Amino acid sequence: MRYMVMHYQTQENEDGVVPSAEEQAAIGEYMREASLSGVLLGGEGVHGSSKGARLEVTDGSVRVIDGPFAEAKELIAGFAILDVSSLEEAVEHARKFALLVGTHRVDVRQVVEFADLALPEQADQPEQA
DSSP: OEEEEEEEOOHHHHTTOOOOHHHHHHHHHHHHHHHHTTOEEEEEEOOOGGGOEEEEEETTEEEEEESOOSOGGGSEEEEEEEEOSSHHHHHHHHHHHHHHHTOSOEEEEEOOOGGGGOOHHHHTSOOOO
């Protein structure tokens, strides 16, 4: 099963403060080990909201808001896609990573696979090319 792990900004991240060389090395080593083991399928950090935009849609109208945004604690700082056998295993990986990056909040969510979207009447039918 694939899980997406999203860690959230701290005010330091949003202000552009980067982790120390030691912290970067520890994070890099964890990511390398997770990648080599086949658990980490992909993952990246994202820049602070000052380099982004937010779109709000109301009644078919789209409003674009340039960053920065006020609440850093509600912004995604980065993500990882994990291939693990259970939510518990994904949570354990997220716990290790959260302690390394010093974030205050991490969300772990199972990725919706195409098979999850199959309608009951389609489940019994063979796939067509």
